[in-house]
Amino acid sequence: LAKESGRDGYRFFTRDLDRRASERLALENGLRRALERGEFVLHYQPQVSLVDGGLTGFEALLRWQHPDWGLVAPGRFVPVAEETGLIVPIGDWVIREACRQNREWQDTGFPRVPVAVNMSAAQFRQADLVERVDAAIAASGLAPIWLEIELTESILMGESEATVTTIDRLKALGVRLAIDDFGTGYSNLGYLKRFAVDTLKIDRSFVRDLAGNTPQDEAIVAAIIGLAHSLGLGVTAEGVEQPQQAERLVALGCTHAQGFHFGRPQAAAAINAHLAFPPVATAS
Ligand code: C2E
Ligand code: MG
């Protein structure tokens, strides 16, 4: 009997592996065709000034509108796109589409703000990255200062000559650079002196802890804000969900924020409606 159930368990296990392997294959094959089929969309999340509450930018966040699976979040497919190298053409599309959309907003008379795109390490390492970014900006007609590129600490940590050169050339184009998820990279921070970045984005794990009641909960956020100020960099807090977190951030001297409290990522059409008919502020 024990032998029987053991074999059953084994069969169960291999079936599970088979299922996962075929799911992965379906994801990979789907991703290969998604670009040509026009299945990717960008959602835009507002970034605001903590000083006056005004809109200061948007972050473009990738979604995959799959015919059967619905709207797929980047956490489900970006890692596979990175492993297969598909993130390179997909990332190219993201930059072009974000620039095109921002130019369209500016042409419509909406406030001029930068649009931020996320960049994977594989994309950053392309030999012709700077030419690709330059071409995307030129195709859209957007002025380069209205494009921001979000890099992660892991991209910058090596501090190799190639990395320094790429950063310098991107800056020379006139685009803005931000470090995403700042504080999670275990870096020695030395790279901040070497690279001409504009903004630190405080990772939302630290912002979440602001809801706590101890001084320790604030220590890291306070340190990042202080670091940004003393280096002359901008600082944006990510993942602000509660008004209390926004209040603490203001008290700590943080100038910019992004999070569900201020606005969720939305399709461009929803942003259009919002910008055309901003909600009337109520005095209460
Ligand atoms: P990220 O760049 O750190 O983006 C912020 C993520 O936090 C987004 O998730 C956003 O929807 C979510 N978020 C914003 N405000 C809040 C909040 O108040 N609370 C909580 N709990 N979450 C909030 P999303 O859109 O699922 O993206 C996840 C990650 O996928 C991004 O993290 C980024 O690393 C990656 N990603 C997204 N779009 C792209 C892309 O075009 N290219 C690449 N390479 N990666 C991308
Ligand atoms: Mg980001």
Ligand code: MG
């Ligand atoms: Mg982030």
Ligand code: MG
């Ligand atoms: Mg993140």
